[in-house]
Amino acid sequence: MSIATHDTAGAHSHDDHAHGGHPEIGFVRKYIFSTDHKVIGIQFLITTLLMLMVGGALALAVRWQLAFPWQWMPIAGDLEVFKDQGGIISPEFYTMLFTMHATVMIFLVIIPVLAGAFGNFLIPLQIGADDMAFPTLNMLSYWFMWPAIVLFGISFVIGGVTAGPAAGWTSYPVLSAIASAAPGSGAAQTFWLLAVTCVGVSSMMGSVNYMTTIINMRAPGMTLFRMPMTIWGMFITAILQSFALPVLTAAGFMVLFDRTMGTCFFVPAGLVVNNADPTIGGGQPLLWQHLFWFYSHPAVYIMLLPAMGMVSDILCAFARKPLFGYKPMVYSLAAIAGLGFIVWGHHMFTSGMNPALGMTFMVSTMMIALPSAVKTFNWIGTLWGGNLIFTTPMLNSVAFISMFIVGGLSGIFMAAVPVDLYIHDSYFIVAHFHYVLFGATLFGVFGAIHFWFPKMFGRMMNDNVGKLHFVLTFIGFNGTFFTMHLLGVAGMPRRLADPFNYPYLEHLLPLNQFMTYSAMLMGFAQFLLLGNFFYSMFWGPKCGRNPWNANGLEWDAPSPPPHGNFDSIPVVYRGPYEYSSPLTDKDYLPQTEYIPPRPQPGTT
Ligand code: HEM
Ligand SMILES: [Cu+2]
Numbered sequence: 001m002s003i004a005t006h007d008t009a010g011a012h013s014h015d016d017h018a019h020g021g022h023p024e025i026g027f028v029r030k031y032i033f034s035t036d037h038k039v040i041g042i043q044f045l046i047t048t049l050l051m052l053m054v055g056g057a058l059a060l061a062v063r064w065q066l067a068f069p070w071q072w073m074p075i076a077g078d079l080e081v082f083k084d085q086g087g088i089i090s091p092e093f094y095t096m097l098f099t100m101h102a103t104v105m106i107f108l109v110i111i112p113v114l115a116g117a118f119g120n121f122l123i124p125l126q127i128g129a130d131d132m133a134f135p136t137l138n139m140l141s142y143w144f145m146w147p148a149i150v151l152f153g154i155s156f157v158i159g160g161v162t163a164g165p166a167a168g169w170t171s172y173p174v175l176s177a178i179a180s181a182a183p184g185s186g187a188a189q190t191f192w193l194l195a196v197t198c199v200g201v202s203s204m205m206g207s208v209n210y211m212t213t214i215i216n217m218r219a220p221g222m223t224l225f226r227m228p229m230t231i232w233g234m235f236i237t238a239i240l241q242s243f244a245l246p247v248l249t250a251a252g253f254m255v256l257f258d259r260t261m262g263t264c265f266f267v268p269a270g271l272v273v274n275n276a277d278p279t280i281g282g283g284q285p286l287l288w289q290h291l292f293w294f295y296s297h298p299a300v301y302i303m304l305l306p307a308m309g310m311v312s313d314i315l316c317a318f319a320r321k322p323l324f325g326y327k328p329m330v331y332s333l334a335a336i337a338g339l340g341f342i343v344w345g346h347h348m349f350t351s352g353m354n355p356a357l358g359m360t361f362m363v364s365t366m367m368i369a370l371p372s373a374v375k376t377f378n379w380i381g382t383l384w385g386g387n388l389i390f391t392t393p394m395l396n397s398v399a400f401i402s403m404f405i406v407g408g409l410s411g412i413f414m415a416a417v418p419v420d421l422y423i424h425d426s427y428f429i430v431a432h433f434h435y436v437l438f439g440a441t442l443f444g445v446f447g448a449i450h451f452w453f454p455k456m457f458g459r460m461m462n463d464n465v466g467k468l469h470f471v472l473t474f475i476g477f478n479g480t481f482f483t484m485h486l487l488g489v490a491g492m493p494r495r496l497a498d499p500f501n502y503p504y505l506e507h508l509l510p511l512n513q514f515m516t517y518s519a520m521l522m523g524f525a526q527f528l529l530l531g532n533f534f535y536s537m538f539w540g541p542k543c544g545r546n547p548w549n550a551n552g553l554e555w556d557a558p559s560p561p562p563h564g565n566f567d568s569i570p571v572v573y574r575g576p577y578e579y580s581s582p583l584t585d586k587d588y589l590p591q592t593e594y595i596p597p598r599p600q601p602g603t604t
Contacts, residue, residue: 025563033143035135036563040142041121042456045449047145048113049530055104056523060516062097063480065089067509067516069498081161092183094497095166099184100156102169103192106303107199108152110437112145113445114306115206115241119234121456122310123210125554125561126228128219128570133212141205148198155191159184165192168495170292173266173285174273177258181273190259193252200249207238207245214238219553221572225330226591228552228576229323232330233309236337240298240305243341248295251288258283286351293344301340303437305333307444308375311397313576314451315379317550318394319386320587322577325378332371332378339368349417350424358417365415372408376401387580387587391548392466396447399474403439407432410485425495428488434481446470446529453533454547458559459540465532472525479518483511549588552576556592 034040064073070088077087085093120138124131132138156164166184167175171192179186214235218227227235257263264281266288271279316323323329345353345361379401388394410432414420423429446469453461487508492499499505546555553576557566570592578589589595 033139035131035139037120037124037132037135037138038456038561038565040138041117041119043142044112044116044120044145045118045456047149048109048117049533051104051108051149052113053526053530055101055109056526058097058101058104060519060523061089062094062101063516063519065094065097065497066499067513069500085161089497090162091497092162092166093164095495096156096161096164096184098495099165099168100152103152103165105437106169106299107196108145108149110303110441111199111203111299114303114441115203115210115234115237116142116145118230118306118310118445118448118452119206119210119238121452122230122554123213123234124217125455125557125565126231126552126576127214127217127222128553128566128572129213129217130564130566132209133217134209137205138209141202141209144198144202144205148195148202151191151195151198155188155195158191159186159188164188170296171255171288172292173255173258173288174268174271174279176288177255177266177285178273178279179259180276190256193256193259197249197252200245200252203241204245207241210234210238211242219570219572222553222591223572225327226572226575228309229312229326229329229333230306230309232333233306236333237302237305240337240340241302244295244298244302247291248299251291251295254291255288286348289348289351290344293347294341297344297347298337298340300433300436301337304441305337307400307441307448308333310448310451311400311444312379312382313550313552314393314397314447315382316577316579317451317548318389318391318397319383320389320579321382321386322575322579323378324381324384325374326575326577328374329378332374335371336368336375339364339371343368346415346420349420355417362415362417366412369408369412369415372404376405376408391450392461392463392470393447393451395467395470396443396450399443399470400440400447403435403443403477406482407435407439410435423488425493426488427484427492427494430494431481431484431488434484439477439481443473446473449529449533451548452554453536454543455554455557455559455561457537457540458542459536459538460543460547461532461536461540465528469525469528469532472528473522476518476520476522476525480515480522483515483518487511546590549586551578551588551590553591556590 031039034043061073061076072087073082073089076082082088089097120132123129158164163183163186165188166182167189171189175181175185176189176193179189214227214231254263254265258266264279264283266285267279267281267283268285269279269281271281273279312323312329343361343365345357346365349358349361383398410428414423414429414432450461450466453459490505490508492505492508500509543559545557545559548555553570553572556570571594572591573594574589574591576591580587581589583589583595584593
């Protein structure tokens with residue numbers, strides 16, 4: 001294997017230097033239908049950043065309604081389609097908005113930005129390979145995102161502003177299974193399900209590729225326990241994905257069959273929906289919840305573990321210290337992934353399950369806090385006594401840890417059955433998952449963008465703009481989401497177009513307005529990120545191979561690396577975290593640097 005790798009690497013670098021004799025790759029093959037993992041990673045990154053803005057706009061619309069219910073919508077209120085509604089957000093449209101916000105954020109932002117963008121860009125570079133094991137499959141995994149994006153788009157617009165998909169991102173039957181159940185349960189829901197299937201196909205192609213690449217294509221000397229945590233995060237995520245995803249895909253087809261072919265996997269008998277005739281069935285809506293969460297609980301780790309890995313790399317580079325407890329960090333990642341498969345029932349505590357079963361899920365869920373705490377303590381241990389350098393990537397990574405602690409702690413509250421019975425489906429849940437998904441993962445992604453941008457484009461992003469983006473996002477984030485805990489405990493339900501209809505919630509309106517202003521601040525701050533990103537791509541100051549004095553193999557390749565990555569196949573002598581090592585005078589020691597063994601005293 002390594003010989004084959006060597007040959008291809010040689011051939012690639014030969015290509016790059018000998019322009020004269022070889023036909024150049026055309027623009028389309030180079031930038032659009034490229035099989036180069038770096039181009040594909042950057043394609044994923046730019047696509048997901050744009051989707052982040054789409055998902056953000058949908059969120060701001062949701063927040064508008066919660067702060068200024070039934071008031072004329074800014075900007076969109078003037079559009080022709082909203083004229084019938086009087087320029088306001090109707091309850092149906094509100095339901096579409098939060099459904100599509102979550103859909104876009106989960107399926108088109110968080111999952112693809114981690115595995116698709118950073119997995120692609122970093123895996124070959126960090127293990128010392130010239131590309132992925134299956135480059136064409138890799139290209140397809142990106143291009144399968146587009147049918148998904150188009151189908152989601154169709155689903156949103158096909159029914160006008162009253163009949164888009166409206167069953168939430170969780171798509172529980174019978175809303176999602178019976179076309180007459182709600183305005184959005186018709187064609188829109190079918191397109192939505194097809195779109196999710198395309199995302200699944202894309203993810204599976206990626207996972208197969210990542211597992212194969214990491215197992216087979218590591219450079220000489222890159223043993224498993226010399227791999228950076230980013231690679232461990234990506235590897236374990238790929239395994240998790242490939243076990244969990246088939247369940248969701250199968251369940252998705254089962255709903256599609258229920259909708260189109262008259263099966264009744266999820267449709268019970270004798271149900272009267274919307275004054276239609278009673279359903280003929282025998283299926284179980286709860287079955288969907290089991291299947292959906294059997295995928296989607298592991299999926300929350302698919303949305304987290306790669307970021308945990310990347311943050312570990314960034315922390316070491318800016319604490320100038322080795323990772324505290326490397327092996328426990330690897331084992332705890334694996335433990336989180338393993339336990340993640342036996343806790344799905346914690347999403348169903350209120351579904352009337354047998355208390356003995358509820359207790360089992362409660363205990364297993366709480367056990368996840370143990371490996372999570374190992375990780376948190378080790379990150380803090382890494383920072384402890386370090387020579388901390390607060391660059392933009394570092395600030396975002398420290399935010400990752402602290403926000404993850406908040407999100408993890410609220411998770412333990414909900415894992416307790418008696419507490420969850422009270423706060424289930426309230427804004428407390430919404431606070432919890434935004435702390436883990438946005439507070440942790442997305443801050444990790446922001447850190448990773450600023451950290452690896454120089455490798456992607458050979459130019460630096462502006463650190464001051466980066467810091468401003470960080471500070472505004474951090475303030476806006478906590479203003480928006482910390483407050484949600486309070487609303488949840490006060491009893492405000494999620495997914496409700498007009499909570500203030502209920503007198504016991506009326507006094508929460510000012511808090512909601514504060515949250516909406518915070519969310520607007522956060523939304524506008526993202527233009528700083530986009531501006532900094534696209535400006536620096538063309539006009540940022542140029543940088544060398546290793547602007548951060550970091551240890552990983554990726555810093556050994558030119559910035560940006562050519563097709564084929566390395567000048568020659570790197571040889572690895574040690575792990576990636578040998579910062580401030582006594583073996584050298586520099587405060588870092590790259591994985592590829594050879595240090596001859598010192599003669600032992602007493603030997604000649
Ligand atoms: C210490 C670790 C964690 C524990 C104990 C925990 C516990 C829970 C529990 C019990 C629920 C269900 C609450 C309910 O519906 O009543 C829940 C919901 C959720 N959790 Fe966590 N969680 C943890 C970490 C995470 C992480 C790391 C993520 C994502 C990266 C995450 C994402 C979510 C999401 C998205 C939901 C809500 C899904 C929905 O209803 O739409 N959680 N969590
Ligand atoms: Cu869960």
